[in-house]
Amino acid sequence: MIEPQVFKANDLRGLVRGEHPEWDADGARAIGAAFARALDLAGQEFVLGRDMRAGGRELSRAFAEGAMRLGANPVEVGLVSTDELWYASGATGLAGVQFTASHNPSAYNGIKFCLPQAAPITPELMARIKQLSFTGLPSAPIPGTPRQADMLAGYVAHLHGLVDLSGIRPLRVVVDAGNGMAGLITPAVFAGLPVEVIGLYLDLDGDFPNHPPNPLEPANLVDAQAAVREHRADLGLVFDGDADRCFIIDQAGEVVSPSVLTALIARAELAREPGAVVVVNTITSTGVAEVIEEAGGRLVVGPVGHTHLKALMGRYHAIFGGEHSGHYYFRELWGADSGMLAALHVLSLVGHGAEPMSALARTVPHYPGSGELNAAVADPQAVMRQVAAEFAGEGAVSYEDGLMVRGDGWWVSVRASNTEPLLRLNVEAGDIGTMTRMRDRALAIIEESND
Structure with a gap:
């Protein structure tokens, strides 16, 4: 079963629980077949991952069955953050599929797609997948076969190779995973760093019993703010459900605007490559443009949304991109977004200096904003x-x-x-x-x- 409204311009999201579910395992099976046909994957591999949401295992397995019926070979990477799935696509050169509904409530699940090298799927291809999902597709002469792969070690090594973390001072950091995927990947990413982690809600639980997995809502940041103050931490990191977004809390327990963080990371990236392009969306603060200009960068502005920003990253070979929603994009991650890589940049910025996070934030021009x-x-x-x-x-x-x-x-x-x-x-x-x-x-x- 699939209701047409679950298909969005660039991904898929819909209710899988409650009185009126919008898609189920049978629907996932049909979508898997449609994906394999739309990308002409007969005899080819693709990477397939999922987050911790209830039903994710069953839905992703059904998707794999549908794709295999059309001859595609899924490389099953299991429980991964969305940015780890982007890494898997880039490292293997394969198209990718991630089962997640990101920050949506627990009754939802969804699918994010990418082309090889973590390239964004196009609205036209998404429309083709939608059309084929409602078409009875004949089976391929030779069905596909699955295999399993563990991408975590490669993902961690790749992120560590993109940020200078050598010689950072000891830091105390609150990490609020919101019962999402950051609870699984943070210990691996922070291993070996001089970072004392004060963990909040690190257990994987797709019902999100402590707070919704959306750090864009101020109410979902208060626990991390309180913990930073209580433990006198250097900063706090709050991730969304699939850990591709990260919000920052400074040492005083105040929220650092994503626009401010965009400016700080852009400044650091432009220091190593002056004149490079930085991509932002239409509602990024004016202060970001001023910092990029002062740092000698070239600013490109695009519509809100990760698919639009990823496309612009590739088109302009941009070194970095940022959005108000806490998405941060990196050229060396195949132009994809990563909350964890942004968090490592913050550790580097704070850990290599004597100033606290709040002082770093004050170096970015401030313009009063309403928030979303x-x-x-x-x-x-x-x-x-x-x-x-x-x-x-x-x-x-x-x-x-x-x-x-x-x-x-x-x-x-x-x-x-x-x-x-x-x-x-x-x-x-x-x-x-x-x-x-x-x-x-x-x-x-x-x-x-x-x-």
Whole structure:
């Protein structure tokens, strides 16, 4: 069983539990066959991984059965973080499939796909997989066969080869895995480093009993903030469910904006390759652009979403990329995103200096922002038009990535989520008063649309 709405532009997500599940093992089997046909994998291998979500084992096995029926040979890498799956694809040169619903609630599961070398799947290919999933495909003359592979040691060695961690001072670090995949990979990645880990929710549990696996929501950061203060830690790391995103807490227990971290890592990467391209999305803080310019880099701006950013990383051979959602992309990881590699960069930045995380953050120009505010609305496009009318004549309007209005020292972004039925509002300005006024005007329109 598969409901058409589980297919998104670049991945698949839908309910697998509850009163109205949207896909099941039979659906996964059909999707596996469709994937093998769409990529013409008869006689070819692909890497297949999963996170700790309930039902992931059964769904991924069914997917493998469907792909094998069409002649494809799955390389089963078992429980992996999504960035470990990207590594597996890059290291083997094979297409990849990861069963995960990232930060969605526990009743969801999903699939992220990539082409060989961790290249992003295209919307056109995703549409082809969707079409074939509802088509009865004939079996291949020779069915595929699976094999198992353990990628963890290679993944750890690859990450350690990308960041200078030699000679860092001893650090005390809170790690909140949120019962997600970071609980499995952190001990392996941090082994041998002078890092004392204070672990929160490291046990794998796809029901997420302690808090939802979405660090973009402030409520999901409070446990790590409290632990940093209680243990007088140097910093905190909070990962999402599949560990491809990481949020940073400074030594005072305050959240470090992902835009700030983007600027700090970009500055470090540009120091080793001046003039390189750095990719960001449309709602990254203005301060990031200023840091990249000062560091002699070239800025490329693209739409929000990991598939868009990965594509731009490849197109411009960018050295690094960052998003407000905590996704960080690295050329030497085949342009893919990795929360754990971003965390190692933070350990390097803090561990090689005497200044605390908060002092490093203050080197990035600060612009007051609203943070991401989400609302469910019946007609997102109508709301965007109303917000555009509200600010008519005050700024330049564009629709390249939802709605963006840029005025004198401020911007307002309203866009539909790529992964959830939500409208997302982000506002930034040069001062708190302007930001608050612009935010409240846009919020009033969004809230009125639900009256």
